Amino acid sequence: MSRQRAAAIAALALGAGGLALAVVVAVQDFPRGPLALVCVAVAATAAWYGLLRTGAARGTALLVAALGVGGALALLAADRPLEEALVVAALALSVVAARAAFAVHTHLPHRPAPQRPVLFYNPKSGGGKAERFSLASEARARGIEPIELGAPDWDLERLVRDAVADGADGLAMAGGDGSQAVVAAIAAELDLPYACVPAGTRNHFALDLGVDRDDVVGALDAFVRGGERRVDLAEVNGQVFVNNVSLGLYAEAVQRPGYREAKLRTILGTLPDVLGPEGTGLDLRWTGPGGHEHRSGAAILVSNNRYRLGRAVGSGTRPSIEDGLLGITVAGAPTGRGGRGRLPQRPWREWTAPQFEVAADHPVPAGVDGEAVQLEPPLRFHIRPGVLRVRVARQHPGASPSATLPDGLRQSARALARIALSNEPTTKES
Template structure:
């Protein structure tokens, strides 16, 4: 199995009885769980460990705070928020022995739900606290991607590298309108511009050149708050699922997209599914989105890393 990226303390064991570092995003899920934070921290403290709330005012600071906590010997790391918060915290514990607990408190909670945590934040904290008391962990796979410049990132759920990534990229560049309407407008703009792009896909070394409008690489089945884009993906099988929508026109994409919530889109004749340990993906002008977060520009190499994360479950 490939080793963890340079700089990650893979050989660092969590300090026995060490503090539980907590990354909390009070704005996740539009702040609807903000008032729950004291109760969630109290629940974690019930495991008999000191609880340390990490200070961060930006995604970059959040990731740095998690890395520092792990380097300083945290006994565990807990992320309270949505997939973005989980993704940032995950970078610090992937490939290490430090156990991790995702508490679903965001708009999209795909990784936490796909790996068996309750949807209710209080119930999820109860599961994590019970695992801490019993010193119990459950290992799952992660996906590690590497850019052409050697930069490495981990993701737990899904990497988007097609239409959805392009929409996210446009929405992030827009300054108006604010809120969900900005994303809706970005969809309309990109639908008007929809065209298949040429991708080079290598699956365990076997090349596939194809034209596609949507490419997703999944360690878990869902993204975007419950859309089952890679419905057969299993975060314990040591494999990545790749779902490709080929030369799909606007009308077909609009018609097929609602089926993604049920995972039945994979039965469409223009949708193809693959499975591999290593995925090499290239196309011009695509910035990928991993776990909903802006990530590396194509080309990238993505590898399934079995047992890369120890979940407190």
């Protein structure tokens, strides 16, 4: 039996068993279950109210939220703690098994390896991963010239263009996603192969390209024993980004001093100033998929292809970076003009489009691949389909973790059943 087939069987069995046990516990614990849900609702409302306030109002609301969570836990654990723990464990293990069942390895087409590849690396990125994994010496052992970004005033674009002028025919970057975007943009412009080395902190782009984020050194093999495919890049006002551009709450937070040292505290401190009753709000105007103009809610996220959001398996990843479309997500409740075509009142609304524009009456704070910038309005986003030649090491997946994931729970169950009944491993040709 293949590993994926075993994982699919385990996911179905654990999921079905966990849900069945949950129904039994809910029936036998009535009315504790509904009361616990009321406590959770009160806690969530109080927490959101508190996050949008400061001072005593915030403290009081968060205390109410904590009491609500405590009440829910007390009700649920009062009688059958073992059964409830089993429900949680079974469902959690079902998700883990489903991830393993949907794991994919893409067979990327073979292309001749570059003869003079160059690796640019930031020694401080990712807490010093480049030094910890001896990337420079590992690169030399593979015939790749390493170039360290060491000077305080280094200009990455200039270094890359100088290297190309000296004969470099392959470009790799070991650093954060902001640096990846600079190198990727030049590689696309000159039609040179590019490799993403996951030496940053989170390495979102590497994950969605199918690079194993835990194998920093192995990513160098893209220029030795790698396959190649073309993926999209996106732009806002001429600036390339590989992941996303955030406007609104997160963008306001990354502009503030101290964000890098205390991200969560900075975001919590930004909430009342932007969305609270005394907040300045977000004066951004955009047109939705129905053709009507709206004003932003809490935040706008424009991504290089669509992200999966709000799902247990594969959430926060992009199934593909070669669909030729921007992913657009508006969080919060936007206001619209006119009744027809108005966006529904949901926590977020998402759609795809090849272009998107945001208007404002002032420079707009933005987070471009996590870097704080100010953009002059109007903000014009567009996708650049298939412009980047990406190389990925043969031993790495070569595709996003969500590349083969169905969108819904029912579709996921059916797909797991098909895998459980088949002996074929999940592969994807590119």
